[in-house]
Amino acid sequence: MNSIEIKKLGLRFGEVEVLKNLNLDIHDGEFLVLLGSSGCGKSTLLNCIAGLLELSEGQIHIKDRNVTWEEPKDRGIGMVFQSYALYPQMSVRGNLSFGLKNAGVPKAEIEKRISKASEMLQIEQLLDRKPAALSGGQRQRVAIGRALVRDAEVFLFDEPLSNLDAKLRTDLRVEIKRLHQRLGNTMIYVTHDQIEAMTLADRIAVMRGGKIVQLAPPTELYNKPVNKYIAGFIGSPAMNFLKGILHGGDQPYFIVEDSKFPLNGYEFDGPVPEEAEAYLGVRPEHVVIGAEAEASVAHHSVEVEVVEPMGSDTLVWTQLCGQHFRVRVDGQSELKVGDTLEIGFDPSKASLFHAQTEERL
């Protein structure tokens, strides 16, 4: 069953078309992440679902009910904002109970829900404080609590962690995941942090220019990105791209300058073109070195140019056929600048993109 269905949604601010003919089905209990770079329309989409923006076209259904013209409060949603948006003059308790009071929930019930939510989020000791007297992480919890007490069908999060420091972000990320496992609600989570997206999501919708470019589970997004933009966006360190010529046929291969890379085992998305300009994308973590490299079908010698140790692993910058190429090696390896390195990769894990359309081949 679908929890949310978005049908042919369009949204314009005057002349500017921010969302175009957007369709999206979100399953019951799913954790969907909207991922995309700044300004691609993620918040706009979320605000449309919440009912904070008037649609220009299309429909939104929540739990099989057409809510396109309904007020935010009637949609059965709870929302957590990027800037927390806590009511500054109310205590934490006041913040949590505001929506319930407006809805005319009886006092005893309000108390019950607040104590349940505050226990779940460990903010019981903070209930009588004002938001100004809370730390960033505590404010974030209260903001989540405010959505929680509403007993909503659907939770909407708009970059809830982006104002926090890295450590707290990791902690709260896990808490949000736990919360989802415990509640089982549908959640839509906006972020432009791909790590957050990968770790939290059941499915990720990558947005670009007001459209959903790919909607897939994290692993599929990582392994089979549909275009070069997503391939470069997902994964850290970013994917390497080698520009060259793809030769199809029974034994497809890829030519960069004078070097030939056989593509044994690569699964083409459609018919294989005879000959086409293309990008070969290889993830730094899929590159093998040394003896393993020599065993792989495509291997080359390269010179180490820059070494970036990152603790658990080390990123090595090299040139392959005159193009930049990054390789991720074990953190314990003792490579130095100027060393020669034998590298190889498995073509079945690589990605090919058309040079002009940048679509996956």
Next chain:
Amino acid sequence: MSVLAYESTPEKATAKKARSVEPSGSRPTRYLDPGRIILYSVLFVAAVYYLLPLYVMVMTSMKGLPEIRMGNIFSPPMEITFQHWVKAWDSACTGLYCEGLKVGFWNSVKITVPSVIMSIAIASVNGYALSHWRFKGSEVFFTILIFGSFIPYQVMLYPLVIITRELGIFGSLSAVVFVHTIFGMPILTLLFRNYFASLPPELLSAARVDGAGFWGIFFKILIPMSVPIFMVAVIMQITGIWNDFLFGTIFAGIKNFPMTVQLNNIVNTTQGVKEYNVNMASTILTGAVPLCIYVLSGKYFVRGIAAGAVKG
């Protein structure tokens, strides 16, 4: 060697001393810094310059007429008397009536209180709607409103006289309140709109998700957050309306003249002797209200002036 060692000890001592004044902890306050002395002297002179007239007024108001005629305006009264204050308040003559300023005081209160409340109530809702509930043409509406503040008052006097006459309120308290409310609108709306627009829109979105409507958001979220700007507006309006002379003269009608108009009538009376002491007392009494507001709410008052200066 030993000589060297000896010589090095005093050096060490000075080094230690130097380290003890190394910045650490809260910064020490320097009271007698030359810059500060100059600053305070200038401020002192300026304060005296502005306080002197007030001093002369207070002194004169407590002297008898013979003493005033001696001309020593700076000397304190030989015999302090408050009877002129009482006269100013209770029995000074303004034209035909000899009931003192108290009539004007209560008239001014009756004009100021409703005008302040009305103008702020309307302008704050205007500002709220214009900043957060944009409607078609709201920008045009706002522009027209602001344009109003650039038109000299005098131009609108005659039309307003006609309008109030047609409404049947000319020459009454309601007419003055009406006019003050209208003329407060542009600047107050601008003040509120700009303040509300600076509040994060997500806060209003959150309130909408929480089920608050137009008025719910206004009363439960915005007003509690906007106490300072309401204070500023109240101060601006009280001082402005209390000190008004023009509208009071034209629209109030003789029985409802505000304090400023009565003061003018007392001071500019052409009959009999000029009672300087009573005049001074009357003037101080009339200026006392804005003065008290200023003293009681200095911080907000300055902000109000700044807001007025930037936008007016």
